Amino acid sequence: MAFDLDELLSSGTGSYDFEWLLTFLKGMIKPLAATTVVLMAVILSYMQKLGLGGEMVYSIARAFLQLSVIGFVLQFIFSQDHAVWIILAYIFMVSVAGYTAGQRAKHVPRGKLVAGASILAGTAVTMFLLVILNVFPFTPRYIIPVAGMMVGNAMTVTGVAMKRLRDDIKVQMNLVETALALGATPRQATLQQVKRSLVIALSPVLDNAKTVGLISLPGAMTGLIMGGASPLEAIQLQIVVMNMLIGASTVSSIMSTYLCWPAFFTKAYQLETKVFSTD
Incomplete structure (x- = not known):
């Protein structure tokens, strides 16, 4: 459809x-x-x-x-109405979003690159599925606004996830180092911190989905109604928008944790203390 x-x-x-x-x-x-x-x-x-x-x-x-x-x-x-303009606009949005999210997590090594790659992966996969399923046609009028919404949300959750992960590991360095000393891998030693950072980053997106239409009418839905569309048509589009935001945000935030956590450890599986020495 x-x-x-x-x-x-x-x-x-x-x-x-x-x-x-x-x-x-x-x-x-x-x-x-x-x-x-x-x-x-x-x-x-x-x-x-x-x-x-x-x-x-x-x-x-x-x-x-x-x-x-x-x-x-x-x-x-x-x-x-050429595909090249869609790609250029998309790359520009991802670049700005990656820089902004990296600024939020400025103490994460290569934070801007990690954020940009994570946002690109999450939004590209989601957009590909929407186009393949014929939810949206691959034209500038559809793809650019949709991509903008996904990139914006992915930027927010990615920045929060990266910052929270680094801060949690810093606060709980003793627990992480103990786990490493007992033979845990870096991923195993920071599993709880990763989960916590993802839950905190994704909670606003999920809460918004739970209350959509009850507390406020989202921008896409409001714009369509004010533009003359019927409420039923606007609701159909808003449901698609909420689905794609959850999908893109989840993929991007999880990807960011996988890409940034290796920078927190040395090759000998020890905490990289210089990463946590600044506030």
Whole structure:
């Protein structure tokens, strides 16, 4: 079953003359008006002396700029409709996500490389299955938004899993060293730490799946409903989205533990103390 988002959204982006640019500029009036709530937040920050007013203004200005640029880039990519643009966009997203997740786990050796490889593996496998099962057609309009959602979630869980694994081993170094002294392999000695880091990293994703639709309506579902799709059609797509997020996040987080834990040990199966000497 392939979702026809063109019919659901009826966005009319098949026309690539300058009319779409004028429509875009007109459409920015409402987003600009919505910055009123940010102004309210800035005023409250100033009144409470939080010192966050400047950061709020910078954040929203950066969001405006980034989203506007991405909008033009996607407009161009969608008009090309070539697989090479899908691959380039996907590699860019994975690269940024790997760097960001690696920054979160900055004390993990080669953290950025490990995070990038893990995110690539998890999202690529999930995307391949979705395309093979004909859930989504392999076109920029479908694959790029879907890949973005998967990469974003995989980035979060991967960064948390790597950081938590390193921190747990550091806290429980005596237990790990005792297990190693008794003949356990590095993997066996850190099995509980690995499990704990994965549970903590994946819990928000699973909790979100348990409460989806009860506490809040997810972005994909909300976007479709506001775009004119029926709630039933939006629900069908959201179910697919939740499934793929769980799949990609699980594969990526597990892969990250397998790739990063060898860096915590020497070739003689001893803890690499220099990895745990910094905070």
